[in-house]
Amino acid sequence: MDIYIPKIRLVAEYLVQNNFAELFVKIAASTAHHGLQPTNENELPTTVLALATCLFQNYSDQCPLLCQEFGRTGGVECVVQIVSTLKSPECEFEDDELLEGAFNCALGVLHNCIRLCVENRSRYRRADAVKILGGLRKGDISDVNLLLILAYIVDEEESETLAKSEGCVRMLIELLKEAVSRDDHFGFTENESYYSATELLDGLNHLAINDAIKAEIAKHGGMHCIIRMLQPDFSEEEHVVATQALWNLSFLDSIKHTSEVQATLPTLQSLATSESQPIREASSYAVWEIQDNQRTVEHPNYDDHPPSYQETVEAHAQSGPSGHVMISYQWDSQDRVTAIRDKLIQTGYKVWMDVDKMRGDILDAMADAVEKSDVILICMTERYKDSTSCRSEAKYASKKNKHIVPLLLEADYDPDGWLGILLGTKLFYKFCSDDEMTKKHGRTLQRTRQSWTSRINITISSS
Structure with a gap:
């Protein structure tokens, strides 16, 4: 092999x-x-x-x-x-x-x-x-390939309908149980098709964009499989998908507070010092969610660390309020978000934006950026809502009672799921097209810290 x-x-x-x-x-x-x-x-x-x-x-x-x-x-x-x-x-x-x-x-x-x-x-x-x-679909084990494809492309509503009406979560977990129990880590169907533990769990993790599906995974014994895949006899690739799945499922209180998940903390803390960046990131965030956003993970020093939070802020510092505007976004929207950032900097604001896909101490940098911000712009797209890292950022911003201004970057997306709940009745501003980007949006971000002596007015225009 x-x-x-x-x-x-x-x-x-x-x-x-x-x-x-x-x-x-x-x-x-x-x-x-x-x-x-x-x-x-x-x-x-x-x-x-x-x-x-x-x-x-x-x-x-x-x-x-x-x-x-x-x-x-x-x-x-x-x-x-x-x-x-x-x-x-x-x-x-x-x-x-x-x-x-x-x-x-x-x-x-x-x-x-x-x-x-x-x-x-x-x-x-x-x-x-x-x-x-x-x-x-026929509703039997022959559907596994179809299910694994659908898991990546369904939206949240389709995910719940698919999983709950036809028991596909149970079917995939039964195969995953077989895979993690075998030396080769493959599960076999009756028609002699075979699927690796990595393929099965990655599919389940994508299907779990809906919190109801997270509960279904736990109900049918999926947590035992995920925790088993954290052990040393599994490969780095398997560790990556297992830590990512545990991070995703830990958004659900009924999962992260179980003794089974709490017992994984020493293993996850060990994996958080891995030389593998994906394992390091996912395990750090999993610990972060399981411990209710306590910053307790110690990171070793790596050459690939990004500039520190302070250096990032200083690089973009302009005259104006003492705090900064943090931009929370999903990587696919970077071009449009960068244009928004540049307009803000030209207007005189300090802006924090992860432009380098930070590695190593990404969790600490994100937490610092949220804690030291006065305003957080949430750039909403469907991919943002489906992203575990974006959910962690937005959830932490809400927990810290930060002033959130939602920007809609996708014309046909209506904020749903956890993102819709988090935003509640907040008004959002459309930045879906170049035309909307060039119009002036005289919107007010209320001061959120006592050090602000006046309100700040975000104007994004071509001027």
């Missing part, structure tokens, strides 16, 4: 360099023109498509860049349509085994290209994948 995986990655990188994703889309389009049924006159294009899909499935498994290119070139839309066509009544393959093999390969491609590149999510939704794939 140690030799095999690097070879797969090398081939996958070769496929990227030679535009295989674009070639695949052309093959799929050509096949669609001839029809998918393997009759004598179009048997060749159908066979080529089957081989290309199988090849893509095998090599996309180890190459996020290949998955990214697949999304960019329109491959997601192509394969969603292929899946739909293969299961349509009009598609009459004489060989049922060939049909099922082609279907499973296509699902494998769709799973890899969302699991390794979540940026493709919008493409799945535009292709109506939730409705198409959800409509193919």
Whole structure:
């Protein structure tokens, strides 16, 4: 395995360099023109498509860049349509085994290209994948691949409907229990499909964007599996997904206050000193949530630490109020948020914004930024609401009674879930387009510390 995986990655990188994703889309389009049924006159294009899909499935498994290119070139839309066509009544393959093999390969491609590149999510939704794939479910163990794809692309309401109506959480956890109990950490279905503990838990973690699903995971024994995956006999990759899942689930009081979770604190505190940045971050935040935001984790010194909080503030300091404006946002919105930050700095405000995806002491820097801010701008998008780190920031800001000003950056998003509850009846201001960015927003941020002698007026304009 140690030799095999690097070879797969090398081939996958070769496929990227030679535009295989674009070639695949052309093959799929050509096949669609001839029809998918393997009759004598179009048997060749159908066979080529089957081989290309199988090849893509095998090599996309180890190459996020290949998955990214697949999304960019329109491959997601192509394969969603292929899946739909293969299961349509009009598609009459004489060989049922060939049909099922082609279907499973296509699902494998769709799973890899969302699991390794979540940026493709919008493409799945535009292709109506939730409705198409959800409509193919049978409600049994054969649905695992479908469930794992849907877990990444459903919204909060769809997540709860999917999980509660058909028991998919229980199904995935039963497979996860088998996987963590085996030496190879794989769970096997009755039809001989197999899934790693990492794939299963990562899917469950994405499904748990809804707090009701977090409770379902605990109810069916998922916490035991997650805690088991924190142990030394599991890999670094497994530690990453386990600590991220524990962090996510710890937002629910009924989970984090259990003796089972509280007993994980020594293990998590040890993992918080890991040389792996993802493990270090997720375990630190998990401890932070389990201990109700107590800053008790000691971080070692690493060369990759970002500038300290004080250096960051001083770099952006301008004349004006003594406190600063903190901007809380999800990384995908950085371009628009940077424009907002620059306007504020030009107006004379001190601004704190994580522009370098801070590592190492990210938790301490975030807590300092919240505590020493006078105003916090929450830049709302659906991805913000789904982000565990954004939820930690917003929750801590609310706990510290900071003055929060919500900015809506996504026109078709209506704040829901925990974010909707946190905001309550607050008015929010739209910054969804360049036109809205260039208009003057004369909004008032009330002073939140005694050191402020006057109200500050945020004006974001092109002036």
